[in-house]
Amino acid sequence: DAKTTQPPSMDCAEGRAANLPCNHSTISGNEYVYWYRQIHSQGPQYIIHGLKNNETNEMASLIITEDRKSSTLILPHATLRDTAVYYCTSYKYIFGTGTRLKVLA
């Protein structure tokens, strides 16, 4: 199973961009990278996913390196409501330990 590595925690100032990294060096060529977040006491929420190209939606942008061994989720203007645990997965049913993002006022 492909595995991911994320920093356990990060802080970000409100209104600034939050850049959350993920290492997925064992990813297979046909595996997507998925990002989810979990706000306290809620079910995880899908954010974005990608295969090779960078992706953007109304929630975030996803930058995938050319070798596909790592990616970065970008929240362009973080708000207090973005405080959550962010999970990156490259094997779609298996979740790693995630990054606890705290957005500071």
Place this chain on the structure above:
Amino acid sequence: SAVISQKPSRDICQRGTSLTIQCQVDSQVTMMFWYRQQPGQSLTLIATANQGSEATYESGFVIDKFPISRPNLTFSTLTVSNMSPEDSSIYLCSVERPGQGATGELFFGEGSRLTVL
């Protein structure tokens, strides 16, 4: 997307009893997934449930402890049997986004928070 409803949202149970968690989806889906999230931990996949066949369990999870039913394409149940305090967790139901062009993104219910005394 898919809207997933789970019941109960929370429960407090006595040691040695069993509890069945229900998961209802607003779309027909092939696979449904059950996860466990222990306090302060990430999600751990328990099993994958396909309609009309036995669920497939991940390492460390067995059917006798976590029997699963999948009677149709919109519904599944997970039973936590002979509970102990170590079973206190949030149990989450999940499905892949249905429809053509879907590429595996998951949608989750709000979870069932189980406390075993």
